[in-house]
Amino acid sequence: MSKKRIATVWLDGCSGCHMSFLDMDERLVELFQQADLVYSPLVDLKEFPEEVDITLVEGAVSSEEDLHKIRLVRERTKVLVSFGDCAVTGNVPSMRNPFGANATLQRAYLENVTLHPQVPREVIPPLLERVRPVHEVVKVDVFIPGCPPSADTIYQALRDLIEDRTPDMAQLTRFGA
Amino acid sequence: MDGPVRVKTLKIDDRDVSGREDETILQVARQNGIFIPTLCFLEGLTPIGACRLCLVEVKGVSRLLPACVTRVEEGMEVYTQTERLQKYRRMVLELLFSERNHICSVCVVNGHCELQSMAQILGMTHVSVPYRFPRLPVDASHERFVVDHNRCILCTRCVRVCDEIEGAHTWDVMGRGIDCRVITDLNQPWGESETCTTCGKCVNVCPTGALFEKGRPVSERMKRRRFLPYLTMMREERR
Numbered sequence: 001m002s003k004k005r006i007a008t009v010w011l012d013g014c015s016g017c018h019m020s021f022l023d024m025d026e027r028l029v030e031l032f033q034q035a036d037l038v039y040s041p042l043v044d045l046k047e048f049p050e051e052v053d054i055t056l057v058e059g060a061v062s063s064e065e066d067l068h069k070i071r072l073v074r075e076r077t078k079v080l081v082s083f084g085d086c087a088v089t090g091n092v093p094s095m096r097n098p099f100g101a102n103a104t105l106q107r108a109y110l111e112n113v114t115l116h117p118q119v120p121r122e123v124i125p126p127l128l129e130r131v132r133p134v135h136e137v138v139k140v141d142v143f144i145p146g147c148p149p150s151a152d153t154i155y156q157a158l159r160d161l162i163e164d165r166t167p168d169m170a171q172l173t174r175f176g177a
Numbered sequence: 178m179d180g181p182v183r184v185k186t187l188k189i190d191d192r193d194v195s196g197r198e199d200e201t202i203l204q205v206a207r208q209n210g211i212f213i214p215t216l217c218f219l220e221g222l223t224p225i226g227a228c229r230l231c232l233v234e235v236k237g238v239s240r241l242l243p244a245c246v247t248r249v250e251e252g253m254e255v256y257t258q259t260e261r262l263q264k265y266r267r268m269v270l271e272l273l274f275s276e277r278n279h280i281c282s283v284c285v286v287n288g289h290c291e292l293q294s295m296a297q298i299l300g301m302t303h304v305s306v307p308y309r310f311p312r313l314p315v316d317a318s319h320e321r322f323v324v325d326h327n328r329c330i331l332c333t334r335c336v337r338v339c340d341e342i343e344g345a346h347t348w349d350v351m352g353r354g355i356d357c358r359v360i361t362d363l364n365q366p367w368g369e370s371e372t373c374t375t376c377g378k379c380v381n382v383c384p385t386g387a388l389f390e391k392g393r394p395v396s397e398r399m400k401r402r403r404f405l406p407y408l409t410m411m412r413e414e415r416r
Contacts, residue, residue, distance in 0.1 A: 085282055088303050095280060097310035136307060143302040147282035170300035175293055176281025 004053040004162050007039035008083070009073055011066040012093040012131065013059030016148040017084035018042065021056070023151035031155070034162050050076050054161050056083035056144075056154075060093045061132045065125035074138040079161060083154075085147040085175055087134045094131040101127040144169055146177040153177075187253035196249045203231055203244040206257060213257050214266060214295055216273075217332035218245045219382055221405035222341060228332060229269050230295070233257050241265070263299065270296055271304045276355070277311060278327040284386040285325075286398050291384035292330060309355075316361075318368030322380050322390055324359070329387035331357055335379035342408050347373040359387075378404075 010018060018041060024031070038052060039045050048069070055077040061067055074080055085091035096104040105127065110117045134140055144157055144167075153172045160167035183198040189211050196205035201224070206213050217228040226243035233244045236254035241262070244255075256262070273279075273292060281293050296302075313326040336348040336359065347370050351360045361367040380388045381400045389398060 082303065089274075089280075090308060091280060091282055094308070094310065095278070095283075097308075098278065098312035130310070133303070133308070135303060135305070140303075145302055168300075169302050170297055174281075174297040175279075176284065176287045 004035040005038045005049075005051065006035045006158075006162075007037070007048065007052045007055040007073070007077070008041065009039075009048070009055060009057045009059075009069065010041045011057060011059030011070065011087070011134075012062035013084060013086040014092070015041070015058070017056075017058040017086075017146075020084075020146075020148035020151055021154055024155050025151070027151075027155050031158055031162070035158075048072055048076060052077045054079045054081060054158075056081045057087045057134050058083045060086045060090045061128065061134060061137050062093050063125040063127050067128065067137065070134060070138055079141045080134075080138065081142040081144060081157070081161070082134045082140045083144050084149055085145055088143050088145050089175060090131050090133045091147060094133075097130050101129050142167060142169070144173060145175045146173040147175075149173050149177065185249045185251045185253075187249055187251065187255065189255045190257055198248065200249055201245055202233060202242070202247050202249055202253075202255055205249050206244065206255075211257060213244050214299060215245060216291060216295060216330065216384055217334065219334050219338075219402070219405065221409040222334060222337040222382070225333065225337075228273075228330070230266050232262060232265060234259055234262060266299050267301045270299060270301045271306055273330050274301075274304045275306045275308045277309070277313060277329065279385070280327075284328060285389045285395055286386040286400075287395060289399050290386060293385075311355075316367050317391070318366035319370075319373070319375075320368065320391075321375060322367065322377065322388060324361075324367060325387055325389070326358060327387075328385045329359060330385060331359065332384060333359070334382040334384065335359060335388060338378045338382045338405070342405065342412075343374060343376050343378050345372050345374050345376075348379060 008018065037043055038049050055073055061070055082088045086093055105119045109119045144153065146153060156172055157167040184195050185198050186195045189206050194205055194209045203213055214230045216230050218224050218231065224245040226246040229243060231244040232241040234256040235242055281287050315323065315325045317323045333350060336350060339348045340346040347361050349360055351358050351364055361370045362372055380390055381402055
């Protein structure tokens with residue numbers, strides 16, 4: 001059996017899911033005997049590679065950049081996993097949705113700033129009007145709810161996926177877990 | 178009750194069971210340890226069959242029937258866990274989650290919520306319909322309690338407990354369809370309600386974080402409901 005190519009991606013989330021991923025501790029060593037981590041915020045690679053077997057996506061789709069990234073990731077991934085509540089439901093990032101992107105920028109960059117208040121127009125990607133869960137944008141194959149999913153949950157899910165089984169997530173985790 | 182109570186025999190999930198003629202499918206199922214999911218139902222309140230989670234299939238009936246308000250009948254063959262039912266139940270949950278802003282991770286009852294745990298029990302891991310993200314108010318005008326409409330699923334347990342048990346009828350329902358809301362008095366702020374006795378029953382029967390008590394940490398926001406069947410029982414005995 002050839003080694004599975006695994007990637008992790010970080011969209012609009014707090015990185016807590018990636019922290020929980022690291023919490024697998026020594027089990028990471030075990031997992032990556034049978035797999036390679038080919039792209040991740042945890043490794044230094046700039047381009048999302050071709051032919052990835054499993055990609056875990058942390059975070060909701062909130063900006064033009066997220067949108068562009070997730071489409072590319074979907075194209076190059078066999079099994080796309082919504083990893084954590086932000087990816088699965090929109091979670092905390094989606095709390096701006098009832099108000100809209102503009103009100104959010106106003107509050108963050110104008111109302112609460114005393115020195116040169118201005119909304120950034122360059123470098124930072126423009127916000128989408130609505131934050132959306134990943135599966136509203138591209139097809140998702142596996143959902144791992146949790147804020148964040150526990151290290152045990154991630155380990156079990158990855159074990160199953162590496163060995164070509166579909167993990168039964170409802171047994172392991174829930175929204176807000 | 179006049180005359181002898183008749184006993185009906187029926188099958189639930191191919192098991193032979195029996196119940197009194199005035200009992201519902203849900204009651205008989207629970208007496209026999211057969212799980213049927215519910216959200217609007219609460220022991221001690223009048224069942225209303227609103228949430229549709231307890232829908233069951235009955236052989237020979239093309240419609241699905243809500244177990245909480247359907248009486249048992251002789252020879253009935255009830256199925257509670259068919260694939261069709263599980264699909265519909267998950268759909269009901271998905272619609273409830275998509276309708277308002279249920280952000281479990283930052284909810285005051287995270288870990289003690291019936292909607293959240295029902296999603297896990299029924300294996301609902303994501304919502305396949307688009308979320309609505311409506312803009313809804315939070316009324317914290319009451320000295321002790323808060324109503325957060327973002328988390329309300331319109332089960333009307335608060336309305337029923339306030340009317341049937343406390344006798345105050347502070348709570349009611351306003352509007353139709355997607356605009357439906359629970360209200361206090363004539364849609365006045367809860368803190369200005371003249372009928373509310375501040376008894377807290379509504380808070381304790383609320384299945385979600387829509388009604389909660391101020392000034393308690395999340396870990397202590399368990400809802401206490403054991404009072405309800407006793408209150409109902411005492412009232413019925415006095416009649």
